[in-house]
Amino acid sequence: RKEVEQDPGPFNVPEGATVAFNCTYSNSASQSFFWYRQDCRKEPKLLMSVYSSGNEDGRFTAQLNRASQYISLLIRDSKLSDSATYLCVVIGGMSLPPKLNYGGSQGNLIFGKGTKLSVKP
């Protein structure tokens, strides 16, 4: 099983639709989770962190399911501007040398390959 897995999509949805993505991770000791957004030929940008209790930011809701080892991202009322690739990021896969662990979380930051979303008019 790969460390972080995402359905590559594409998810093609009409404007106004609700869409959800899942991301599974293999290391049960993983501690921190994020969703990044990456537009075509641009750099990734943090969309939201994922907390154990779940969190919401406007039309976006992120959830963590530790028992089943996945995180999810729900987008309500999709906009054309939501079209992008959504990257799942997990802290805590293969450990890097202690220097990266200084002062806090262990393990390195692992990116999923991304899920492509296309919102159509």
Added chain:
Amino acid sequence: DAGITQSPRHKVTETGTPVTLRCHQTENHRYMYWYRQDPGHGLRLIHYSYGVKDTDKGEVSDGYSVSRSKTEDFLLTLESATSSQTSVYFCAISARQVDNEQFFGPGTRLTVL
């Protein structure tokens, strides 16, 4: 937007030539990272730095070296470029360790012929 620039933004070079990519930040963040992004692989960590002159290897460090002589600059060097190093290279910074938000530079598209 975080103050991160990368140079050059695009480069085409030939196999066997040395190449240096520069990442410059104005945020005074301690941690800096170099990633490469390839279709089918996602983002992979090449090297990272946790302070001036403090660097270490990431997941895919073979064929790459880095240097950080100042807080604001992190250089990635391909000593002898190969076609397998054709990729998009992103620099990232963070104020704290990996569980802190990483801000990415605009990327460098490198083609090795």
